[in-house]
Amino acid sequence: MDTIKALLNDILDIDFIQGTVSNPRTKDGVLKIKVRPVEMKDGLYFQCESFTKTQAFHENLKAVDAAERLTNAMSEFRQMQLSTRDMSYTVLVSKKGKVTIQKKKQSGEVKAAELSHNRSKRYILTEGIVVPFLKDLGVMTEEGRVVRSRTDKFRQMNRFLEFIEDILPQLEKGRELTILDFGCGKSYLTFAMYYYLHELKKYDIRVIGLDLKKDVIERCSRLAEKYGYEKLSFLVGDIADYDGVQDVDMVVTLHACDTATDYALAKAVGWNARVILSVPCCQHELNGQIQSETLAPVMDYGLLKERFAALVTDGLRAKYLEAAGYDTQVLEFIDMEHTPKNILIRAVKTGKINPDAQKEIAECETFLNAAPAIGKLLCSDHE
The missing domain is CATH 3.40.50.150 (Vaccinia Virus protein VP39)
Structure with missing residues (x-):
């Protein structure tokens, strides 16, 4: 696993875009981990979002701790996808623990990651697009904005x-x-x-x-x-x-x-x-x-x-x-x-x-x- 840790220590910086740890060896416990950079008051962190069958858990870790967390996770997973502004990586771990790292240069210009800690969530019903029933039920205005007092209903x-x-x-x-x-x-x-x-x-x-x-x-x-x-x-x-x-x-x-x-x-x-x-x-x-x-x-x-x-x-x-x-x-x-x-x-x-x-x-x-x-x-x- 040392090669995985070395890779993570090298790329977990301001140019890191996102990563996904997937294909677990068992269906119990954590099924997937997503990681992205976030800017907080005291510097750059990496948000690790772990998904079980019914829940999601968040950790905001400094680069060295995130590298340790993801490296340890790979003992329970078969694959990890990572991308930076310059390169994309596929990390594969065999049944016997053999590590293979494939890398490919990004084609074209890649935008920097959105570093906001409270990144806006993707909604199926989107603010700004007028939906007739939402307007009549008092959730949206004529312009498609969500009525402030109905924000919780919109999220629900x-x-x-x-x-x-x-x-x-x-x-x-x-x-x-x-x-x-x-x-x-x-x-x-x-x-x-x-x-x-x-x-x-x-x-x-x-x-x-x-x-x-x-x-x-x-x-x-x-x-x-x-x-x-x-x-x-x-x-x-x-x-x-x-x-x-x-x-x-x-x-x-x-x-x-x-x-x-x-x-x-x-x-x-x-x-x-x-x-x-x-x-x-x-x-x-x-x-x-x-x-x-x-x-x-x-x-x-x-x-x-x-x-x-x-x-x-x-x-x-x-x-x-x-x-x-x-x-x-x-x-x-x-x-x-x-x-x-x-x-x-x-x-x-x-x-x-x-x-x-x-x-x-x-x-x-x-x-x-x-x-x-x-x-x-x-x-x-x-x-």
Whole structure:
């Protein structure tokens, strides 16, 4: 690894553009590392961004420390791509640890890296481009600028679309896809989803938004008609009772309160939905059930018990989906500074059932004296 360290020590300077460490030897832990230079108050640093399956971690390191960090990482990876203003490098590490470094002179003039620590993020919905529904929903001005008080909503919509972007390979083109949005509310994200998939990505989709508030549904229906979104419709209805479709490709449930999320998940499983995106809300059910003397140091404090119960609720929901044949992730929806309701459950139908899921669920429920609605609903569906 000394040759890798020597290379990094040589090129980690003001002319460095970017680097990527990829192709891990195992799928556990860090899957990729990106590095770029950043200018901070006390000089030049190198930001190493490490990605796991569900999270990203940042470190800002001086050149010598960044070289050490990346060199050590290469014991767990097969490849590293590096570029400077003059050269590009490919570093390959074989199974036996043999290091090969390929280098190539950059063709043409290469711009220096953007050194701002708070580099502006690439958004799917871009400020400056007027989007009609964003204007009418009060997120954008007539000129396409994001309304300051709606910045968090703008970020939330973009984050949600990033989750959809990740699952695009699961959505077929060439046929109409049916997407249900339970508890759509004012439908900021429903309109964003339709706009992204239909207008930008050219999918043939039919989106149905369902909510109990009649006045909200009427307003959303008027807006959909105004924009000519012919396959976007809104209905007044309850998640538990809805049976207006037979086949569904994707189910979205955002902030459906308490067990309404469970009804939506159970419906999605019953329809064999290919994709499920769920942001739970107000998980009260297990807070009234959980009993454990062993966990008394937590359970004796109402606030801690409430938060613990919410995490258990969502963990069991995710595990029940695994038991139903879904590849399931629990992801951060948006930074805590923007909203406390920041967990998203993303599930993709694979048909491969986690063989340990049911056992893990049973042991957890027995230990905590818990019987969540999702378990009862899925069991009743299979009886």
